[in-house]
Amino acid sequence: MGGGQDRTRFRGLRRPAEAQLATVLAEALSRRGLTLSETREALAHRGQSVSLATLSYWRSGQRTPEGAVSFDVLDCLDEILHLEPGTLRASVGPGRRLSPGADDYVELTDLVRTGDAAGRALAAMGLEDVEEAVAKEYVMVAVDVDRRGQETRCVVRSRIRALRDGVDRRPLVIDAGEPLREVVTLTGTRGCRTGRTHVDLQAGLLVFEMLLERPLLVGETATFEYEVGLADTSEPETEFVWHCAHRVGEVEVWVRFDPARLPATAEVFTVQADGERRATSVDMDRSTSLVSAVRHFGPGTVGAAWTWPTPSLGTPGM
Incomplete structure (x- = not known):
């Protein structure tokens, strides 16, 4: 901390993250030859803001997306990584989606601004x-x-x-x-x-x-x-x-x-x-x-x- x-x-206090997303994401990044920094930059060009730490946690399986904002990022990642639309969403598995508008992985300095x-x-x-x-x-x-x-x-x-x-x-x-x-x-x-x-x-x-x-x-x-x-x-x-x-x-x-x-x-x-x-x-x-x-x-x-x-x-x- x-x-x-x-x-x-x-x-x-928290159930383990699903491994499937981590596997699909890691393989797709490797296949495209993209680093996390390059991926984050590509997302930013498409209007999606996400931290390197969040991408790292998704790739390693330490965390999974749990909100509408995060799932929008996954949709954008499908395009960047040349995956079929909906591939990364589907890999998260059932029971991992929170109510619309929730985003569990904002940066600490953004907690108040985002309404977390x-x-x-x-x-x-x-x-x-x-x-x-x-x-x-x-x-x-x-x-x-x-x-x-x-x-x-x-x-x-x-x-x-x-x-x-x-x-x-x-x-x-x-x-x-x-x-x-x-x-x-x-x-x-x-x-x-x-x-x-x-x-x-x-x-x-x-x-x-x-x-x-x-x-x-x-x-x-x-x-x-x-x-x-x-x-x-x-x-x-x-x-x-x-x-x-x-x-x-x-x-x-x-x-x-x-x-x-x-x-x-x-x-x-x-x-x-x-x-x-x-x-x-x-x-x-x-x-x-x-x-x-x-x-x-x-x-x-x-x-x-x-x-x-x-x-x-x-x-x-x-």
């Missing part, structure tokens, strides 16, 4: 302009995985620098992308406390206001820490990702496993906004955690992925 208006999707539900909540809370107020220098995300394979809690430590006088709050937007059965908790543990909240369980949207200990003067820095309580999922988790919506000086994702149940294989990775993915395998025979760290990064994704040993009699949590 990065920038001022932090927006993330926690794994386990999160943008409306931010505006109502007076948080719509905080994006321009700070520079994010550091964020460390630590997530605990128990012996059942469930991600039980996430602790975030962040350092920001004020770009103007009076910075005294930070927003956190959690967009699950589907209805939630319970409220995800957020607790300020050091340097901040939870202020106002906006909760829409049906939309899977939670907006939190984090209040700093005191207003900052321009150039001053503040370090604060908060904890997010994660909801259980039906299956053991195999990935944790943190989306940096904007440039961050340093990002670290630290996934910590119960020593009683360690992954069989694991890797740490980053995905740039243009789709470039870099991954490094980790030997879990000599480690109980995974660390993915990168400097001067964003927009993009930082994360870790793993597989569990084949279940057998006596395996914890099985």
